[in-house]
Structures are given as C-alpha cells and as structure tokens.
Amino acid sequence: MFKKKKSVIVMIFLCLFIVAYAQAKNGDGECTALIIGKLASADGSVMTSHTCDGNYDSRLFIIPGGKFKQGDTVKIYKDLLYSDNPNVKVTITGEIPQVESTYTYFQIAYPFMNEHQVMIGETTIGNRPEMMNPNGIFYIEQLEAIGLQRGKTAREVIKIMGELAEKYGYADGGECLTVVDKNEGWVFECIGSGPLWTKDSGKPGAVWAAVRVPDDKIFVSANRSRIGELDLSQPDWYMASPNVYSFAEEMGFWDGKSTFRFWEAYAPKDNPYNSRREWRVYSTFAPSKNFDPYARRYPFAVKPDKKVDIRDVMAIYRDHYEGTEFDLTKGIAAGPFGNPNRWATKSLKDSGGWERAISLFRCSYCFISQSRSWLPDPIGGVLWFGEDAPHATVYMPIYAGVTALPKSVTVQNRYQFSKDSAWWAFDFVENWANLSYSYIIKDIQEKQKKFEDEFFAMQGPIETAAVAMYNKDPQLAKSFLTNYSSDCINRVVNEWWNFASELIAKYNDGYLWYKTKGYPDEWLEAVQYGQSAKFDKYKDIWYPDEK
Numbered sequence: 001m002f003k004k005k006k007s008v009i010v011m012i013f014l015c016l017f018i019v020a021y022a023q024a025k026n027g028d029g030e031c032t033a034l035i036i037g038k039l040a041s042a043d044g045s046v047m048t049s050h051t052c053d054g055n056y057d058s059r060l061f062i063i064p065g066g067k068f069k070q071g072d073t074v075k076i077y078k079d080l081l082y083s084d085n086p087n088v089k090v091t092i093t094g095e096i097p098q099v100e101s102t103y104t105y106f107q108i109a110y111p112f113m114n115e116h117q118v119m120i121g122e123t124t125i126g127n128r129p130e131m132m133n134p135n136g137i138f139y140i141e142q143l144e145a146i147g148l149q150r151g152k153t154a155r156e157v158i159k160i161m162g163e164l165a166e167k168y169g170y171a172d173g174g175e176c177l178t179v180v181d182k183n184e185g186w187v188f189e190c191i192g193s194g195p196l197w198t199k200d201s202g203k204p205g206a207v208w209a210a211v212r213v214p215d216d217k218i219f220v221s222a223n224r225s226r227i228g229e230l231d232l233s234q235p236d237w238y239m240a241s242p243n244v245y246s247f248a249e250e251m252g253f254w255d256g257k258s259t260f261r262f263w264e265a266y267a268p269k270d271n272p273y274n275s276r277r278e279w280r281v282y283s284t285f286a287p288s289k290n291f292d293p294y295a296r297r298y299p300f301a302v303k304p305d306k307k308v309d310i311r312d313v314m315a316i317y318r319d320h321y322e323g324t325e326f327d328l329t330k331g332i333a334a335g336p337f338g339n340p341n342r343w344a345t346k347s348l349k350d351s352g353g354w355e356r357a358i359s360l361f362r363c364s365y366c367f368i369s370q371s372r373s374w375l376p377d378p379i380g381g382v383l384w385f386g387e388d389a390p391h392a393t394v395y396m397p398i399y400a401g402v403t404a405l406p407k408s409v410t411v412q413n414r415y416q417f418s419k420d421s422a423w424w425a426f427d428f429v430e431n432w433a434n435l436s437y438s439y440i441i442k443d444i445q446e447k448q449k450k451f452e453d454e455f456f457a458m459q460g461p462i463e464t465a466a467v468a469m470y471n472k473d474p475q476l477a478k479s480f481l482t483n484y485s486s487d488c489i490n491r492v493v494n495e496w497w498n499f500a501s502e503l504i505a506k507y508n509d510g511y512l513w514y515k516t517k518g519y520p521d522e523w524l525e526a527v528q529y530g531q532s533a534k535f536d537k538y539k540d541i542w543y544p545d546e547k
Helices: 002-025 140-150 154-168 246-250 262-266 272-285 310-317 422-435 437-472 474-506 521-526
Strands: 033-036 046-053 061-063 073-078 091-097 105-107 119-124 175-180 185-192 206-213 218-221 238-240 363-371 382-387 396-399
Touching (some): 033 119, 046 175, 140 175, 154 238, 175 218, 218 272, 382 422, 396 437
Antiparallel strands (some): 033 046, 046 363, 206 238
C-alpha cells in the first residue's frame, strides 16, 4: 500500500516539475562538444569545444579571483544563462559557503575557461523523467562557474562539481560537460536524483559519472549520454557518485546483475539527431574504421587516423554533411541556392525531422580551446571564440591570462539590434547569407580564412614574445596578451560590420551587383518552373466582354 502511495506522490511531483522545467528551460539546449587528447592532437595540446546552440547569453565577462573571509557565502542562480533576455527573470535558488580564495574564470552562458587552463564544453543529454529533482539548487552552468573558480585541474573541477551536486541537489536536466586541462580530458555527466530528494534526506542530490578520454583518442557528445561501463576500481580513469549503481537498481533501471551502462540506466536515447553528428566526427577523423551512419551506438572514444589540428576541428564545426548522402546543401529543401539551414516545423513532428548538422544557425556562440602543458598558464590556455554560428563566424584568440575584453563582446540583447554588439555583427551576416547562400558563404569563407590565417601565423611569434615577457614580469605578459586579443577581436568585429554593409549592396533584390544570379536548372525543374505557362495546356475558350 505504501509503495502505491509513494508512486502516486512521485508521479504528481514529476508531472508538476516537468511542466515547470520545460517552461523555464525553453527547451532549446542542443549543443555539440568534442575532446581531443594530447597524443591525438597535432601540437600536443588538449582541446575541447562547444557550440552553444539555442537562445543563450553570449556576453563574455572576466570574473577575477579573490580572497574571502570566513562566513562569506556565494549566491546560486537559476536562469543566469538567459540573463540577457528581458523576458526571463533570474532568481536565486540558494547560497553556499565561500572558500578562502578563488581563481579567475570567464563567465558566459556556460562558463568555459579559468586562469589555470581548465576548459569546459557542454551538451544537454536529457534523462529519464523520473530523475528530475525540483529541490536541488544547482543548474549545470552554476556548477561550471563554481568548479572553475575553485579547481586547478580537470579532476579537481569534476570532484568539486560532483560533491556540490550531491550535497545541495542538482535541479537541471541531464548534462554532459567535457572538462579538460593541460594534461588530460574528462567527460562528466550529471543527472538529478528524483523529485523526493531533500537536502535533509542524507542521500546524494544527484547521480553523476566521469570517464577520462585516452590521450591518443578523440571524443564527441551530441545531446545524448555517452558514458557506458564504469570501473571505479581505477580512479585514474573513472569517477562517480556513491549512488551510481544503487539508485539505478532502486528505481528499476538496472537489474543489478547484467552489465551496467550509465547511459542505458539513466539517459537512454537512440536518435539520428544525435548519432549522425557522432558518426560525422568519427568518420571524418577516423575514416579507416568505416563507421556505418545508421549505427545506434559508436565507441566512447576513437583513435584518429592522423593527428588532429585545431583547424581540422574548426572545419568539422562548420560542417553540414557536405559530400555525403545527408548533405544539407543539396535537394529541394536547400532551395535554389543550397541553403543548409532548416527551420523548425509546427506539424509532422513525428516524421523524423530534418538532419541535424554540427553547425546550426540558432547558435549563440562557439569555441575551440587549447590547453598546453609546456607553456605558462596565462599563455598556454587559449580559447578560439566565435559569436553566433560556426559556419558564419571568425574564431578569435582569447588567452587565459587576459585581464580585459572589448566592449563589443560584453554587450548583447538579441531582442534589440545594436551595432555595439559583436554578436549582432555575425548574426546579421549569417542571416543575410540565407538570401543567396551558395554565393554569400564563399564571401564569408574568404573573410574567415583571411583572419584565421593571420591569427595562426602570428600565434607562434606572439606566444614566444609573451613567454619572454612572462619570465621577466608575468603582469607585463598578461597586459601584452590582453592588448593582442582585444586588437584581434576589435579588428574582426569592425571588419564584419563593413562586410555586412558590403553584402547588403552586393546581394540585393535578387541580383549580384546588378547581374541576375538566376536559379539553377535542376532546381527549376524540381519546382516545375514554367509548367503553368505552357500553351499546350490552354483551352479554346473565349469569354465575351461584359456589358
């Protein structure tokens, strides 16, 4: 009888919370994150990356580390990642004790870098609905912020986030974080512990697991749980909450006898929306393995056929399956000018939908990071940051040691156009490209290449100079890198606004500088161009004039 009552209570809590959660979270978290191990990368750096796909706060701020006195506390927020949205109210969910000292970190919708070269990518993975915990105070972006403030290594950050989620409760949906430092990369997945949890229950307020990516391999997460079997007898490779097995058995997600897989127990999902992106990454970097694009599951991590350069990662993030059977620039849906963007539909929702590419038009910002053990932290950590969608942005270098950022990346309101905002510069060009994509994307790529060629050509000399300064005066090196990063961003943003004006004039009223672009013949045939105007369909009917 008690079990039946408990079940009813759980379902009531669950229904109420799922509705509230769906309304609060806007349901648009859908990102792609990678890890490139130091032996898998071309230069020996550990890399991670993230496309923040959805309507999120793309303003970037530097939050300096500091010293604190006993009794100080830290407020924990809900919806801080939407704080640029005037229609969303940011609320305080609780407070936790502050630590004696914190590190400088970079605040954005999903905080992504600290002064010790710890970098974090994110992707929403979902979970069984029974796992949602309305009594927790932590959402994933706040775990990231606290972890980056308090941890010097990926392992430390993961342990801090895990302990906080257990102690204070995790209220968010299932999330995957790719957490890397200058030596190694880890995959951290965190899920709530159900609607009946309370802080006084004595039980963990979250279920989580973390697995290290082998140094010679790459990893991708595309909105579904990727952690499978765990071997907690090997702490150098696996970490987890103390309830990782017991909670699954208690809830009936695992029988306690068969092979335990984290994703299978807590967040089972088989959908081409997720798996196709995994296939695209692995088939691109490890083509010799001949992965089937229709497979349900791919390996946790894969050794690439050749070492991966950061520009290879930039290229895969700008991908729309070009050259494959899933090429979004082909077919009637791409329109006459090969537009890979696909907008949502209000009907036919159960039809399978469009293919989901890695580069998505509804992206708030993106980054690819490098953490390098042979350089001082302020120089070794560099994050290549782009506002808006990867295919239409420029990746600009921001070093872990910078102390200030240009105003243009700190200003944002996506509900009000502003030429003060870097985001609007890139978003405008990306939207204008929809007019004649196959033409305009070539102009965009030319501009991207111009800047990124320069940045990579300058990277070696800039860092050599910065190291020489650092050895004499670390603050001088930080000032030098701050000026350099700011100059890169300012030049790109200014050029992008000029570029936008150029495109308005160049592609206007269906013309390319007053030369008719014309539709491709294959598209005209597909849409039955001219069929209604054929004279052989006319009938010998003459209507007299009306009197």
